[in-house]
Amino acid sequence: MIGSFNLVGLIVDAIAIGTVYLLGCIGETLTEKAGNLNLGIPGIMCCGALGGGFGIWLCSDKCTDLAASPAYMYVLVSILCSMLFAAAAGLIYALFTVTLKANQSVVGLVLTTFGIGVFRFFAKKINKDIIFSGAHYYFKNLFGYEGDNIFGKIFLSHGILVYLAIIIAICAAFLLNKTKVGLNLRAVGENPATADAVGLNVSAYKYAFILIGSSISGLGGLYYVMDKSDGTNFTEAAIDSFGWMAVALVIATMWKPLVSIFGSILFGAFYVMPAYLPLSRNMNKLFAIAPYVITVVVLIVIRFMNQKNNQPPASLGLSYFREER
Amino acid sequence: MTKAQNSISVKKEPLFHVSKNTVLPFWQKSAFLSGGVLAALIIIALISVLLIKQNPFKIFSAIVKGPFLDLWSYLQSAAMLLGFAIAVVPAFKMKYFNMGANGAVLMSCAAAIVCMKYLPKVNIGGSAMPNWLIMIIMTVAGIIMATLYSLIPAIFKAFFDINETLFTLMSNYIAAKFCGYLIYIMDESKSGVLNIVNRISHKGWFPKVGGNNYLLSIIVVLIMTAFMAVYMKYTKHGFESSLVGESVNTARYVGINDKKVMLRTIALSGALCGILGVLYAGSISHTLTESIGGLGFTAILVAWLANFSPLIMVAVAFLVQFLQTGTNYVATSLSLGSTDFSSICVGIMFFCVIAAQFFIEYKVELTSRGREFFHIKGNVKMVEGGIH
Numbered sequence: 001m002i003g004s005f006n007l008v009g010l011i012v013d014a015i016a017i018g019t020v021y022l023l024g025c026i027g028e029t030l031t032e033k034a035g036n037l038n039l040g041i042p043g044i045m046c047c048g049a050l051g052g053g054f055g056i057w058l059c060s061d062k063c064t065d066l067a068a069s070p071a072y073m074y075v076l077v078s079i080l081c082s083m084l085f086a087a088a089a090g091l092i093y094a095l096f097t098v099t100l101k102a103n104q105s106v107v108g109l110v111l112t113t114f115g116i117g118v119f120r121f122f123a124k125k126i127n128k129d130i131i132f133s134g135a136h137y138y139f140k141n142l143f144g145y146e147g148d149n150i151f152g153k154i155f156l157s158h159g160i161l162v163y164l165a166i167i168i169a170i171c172a173a174f175l176l177n178k179t180k181v182g183l184n185l186r187a188v189g190e191n192p193a194t195a196d197a198v199g200l201n202v203s204a205y206k207y208a209f210i211l212i213g214s215s216i217s218g219l220g221g222l223y224y225v226m227d228k229s230d231g232t233n234f235t236e237a238a239i240d241s242f243g244w245m246a247v248a249l250v251i252a253t254m255w256k257p258l259v260s261i262f263g264s265i266l267f268g269a270f271y272v273m274p275a276y277l278p279l280s281r282n283m284n285k286l287f288a289i290a291p292y293v294i295t296v297v298v299l300i301v302i303r304f305m306n307q308k309n310n311q312p313p314a315s316l317g318l319s320y321f322r323e324e325r
Numbered sequence: 326m327t328k329a330q331n332s333i334s335v336k337k338e339p340l341f342h343v344s345k346n347t348v349l350p351f352w353q354k355s356a357f358l359s360g361g362v363l364a365a366l367i368i369i370a371l372i373s374v375l376l377i378k379q380n381p382f383k384i385f386s387a388i389v390k391g392p393f394l395d396l397w398s399y400l401q402s403a404a405m406l407l408g409f410a411i412a413v414v415p416a417f418k419m420k421y422f423n424m425g426a427n428g429a430v431l432m433s434c435a436a437a438i439v440c441m442k443y444l445p446k447v448n449i450g451g452s453a454m455p456n457w458l459i460m461i462i463m464t465v466a467g468i469i470m471a472t473l474y475s476l477i478p479a480i481f482k483a484f485f486d487i488n489e490t491l492f493t494l495m496s497n498y499i500a501a502k503f504c505g506y507l508i509y510i511m512d513e514s515k516s517g518v519l520n521i522v523n524r525i526s527h528k529g530w531f532p533k534v535g536g537n538n539y540l541l542s543i544i545v546v547l548i549m550t551a552f553m554a555v556y557m558k559y560t561k562h563g564f565e566s567s568l569v570g571e572s573v574n575t576a577r578y579v580g581i582n583d584k585k586v587m588l589r590t591i592a593l594s595g596a597l598c599g600i601l602g603v604l605y606a607g608s609i610s611h612t613l614t615e616s617i618g619g620l621g622f623t624a625i626l627v628a629w630l631a632n633f634s635p636l637i638m639v640a641v642a643f644l645v646q647f648l649q650t651g652t653n654y655v656a657t658s659l660s661l662g663s664t665d666f667s668s669i670c671v672g673i674m675f676f677c678v679i680a681a682q683f684f685i686e687y688k689v690e691l692t693s694r695g696r697e698f699f700h701i702k703g704n705v706k707m708v709e710g711g712i713h
Contacts, residue, residue: 039490092676096676096679096680100679100680100683101683101686101687102679102680102682102683103629105422105490106625106626106629106679107679109622109625109626110626110672110675110676110679111672112622113622113623113626113668113671113672113675114668114669114672114673114675114676116668117665117666117667117668117669117671117672118669118672120665120668121376121665121666121669124665241498244491244494244495244498247491247494248491248494248495251488251491281509282506282509282510285502285505285506285509286503286506288502288505288506289498289499289502289503289506292495292496292498292499292502293495293499295491295495296492296495296496296499299487299488299491299492300481300485300487303485303486303487304485321343321345323343323344323345324345
């Protein structure tokens, strides 16, 4: 049994699927630190995936001089488009929750419906064959690693977005904990009235970090389409459930970006685990519930580790209105 | 003046001043809401001109025509949407964010389908089980299943304060994957798709009302709605759950056991989901798929837009479903080839109505700088607190 258990493969797969969670989770963490609970993450991820597809279409179909351009142009343009599309979706969310002070959960749910609808509508218009027959290779295997070394397989065999995600996570942790902007941001999320009183522009902070958070989450969708599914799975069904898992992961990792790097790999491991266990087909079907059950279990365990420094931002989910008493 | 002081003091006065509105009269509220709907229709018209390159009037006539082509089917879809909204309302009144309606309906449907499939093979005293008994057992099984399934997150919320939003979201996926497993077991061909159960014998199929396939579910949902309207407004239980939603501390102070109220309310919500699931099994689809129902999210929005009033929810649910069916018809009739246009349209509609609610709740006035900015002359009214 142990001999046939492919641990290295499991870890590699866990990192691969975990990156989707990681990107979504970092984006949502930054948004929640500004006091906004964004339940529109699945829709935003879909917009990000659509933006990536659009970027590649720009490179290959629209501009012939770009078509001859090197691979990094494809990657760069589609990452930029992906972030732009996701930020546009985030802008809708920010407009409604910050300026119009609407219920954050409700706006998030509408955004999820809307984003998935937009994705499905436009994804049909992008010629998948041309795009994904070649373009996804540019996203895979950044270092061109081919060997069989365990270290190489685990650390060197991934695509560019995996490394980018980890860099983003470290940057986010640094920003939140070591910089003045991060301190201000946390103040806005904990108690906007106090932040306002010391002269911070609460709306500006909320807008900025909702947009930044959304564009990072959008990369999760791009990563899933281009790297994880090898460009074959340009559909919303999977992205949808990954988006919710990312939101759950934020709570499970206690709003700490560095913890979320390991949390996402752990969640990813649970997701791919059934494929690595010697199960009958019936049991395999039943094990599809495992990642979701484990998510719930993790939420419960985290709740029982109740400490002062793993609580949500105090004003999470509440709109700030200066004149409210 | 130091640099830091400078950056604070030179802030310009904003153009608008936003303040809380007093309660508006009914006509003004409805004017704002219809304004929102109108704005949504204009945006939808613009988008359809840009995307589908069609005359907007042609599109609107198709939207209006769509639901009437298959009126009964439209009424049934709208009724089911209303049913979902009715099922989540007591939970939301209590500020319990129950996203798990999809999962509860699915579990109930699964329980009922299992009964439908295996009970006719059971013999009682040498003869097959009578049809009425099958129907009763599957109904009870479905309702109990959904109630218990909804209670799990509620118990964790009540006793351990676990975030119910994510718990119920995950429970949707758990239910869907579990149903995938059940389908795989029950399906003899192992194709992953369960055929219509008892297609020939019609065992466990609910009777048609007045020879109409659709009427039974509509009637059941309307009874549910009437029940909920009375329950929320006139019963002690309904009052207690809305009190817990308004302020847990007040509720505790007057001697209400908030945990008990929460569990009771969620059990009711789950039982209503159970009824919907049994309707899917016995009257609507007669089969089980991983995505049956799936109206939970839209239903939350319907309930929220209707301000959790069951009677307004009737209107909202039928309107939203009208738009959905209509835009679906547009998508198919104008050879758009996809029904995804409808979820974009419904999204736009919800966004516009949410924006309209902002103007109901808040008053937006121009400040003196705003008046200058827009070149509005006349009596400049200084707005208090407008200078920041």
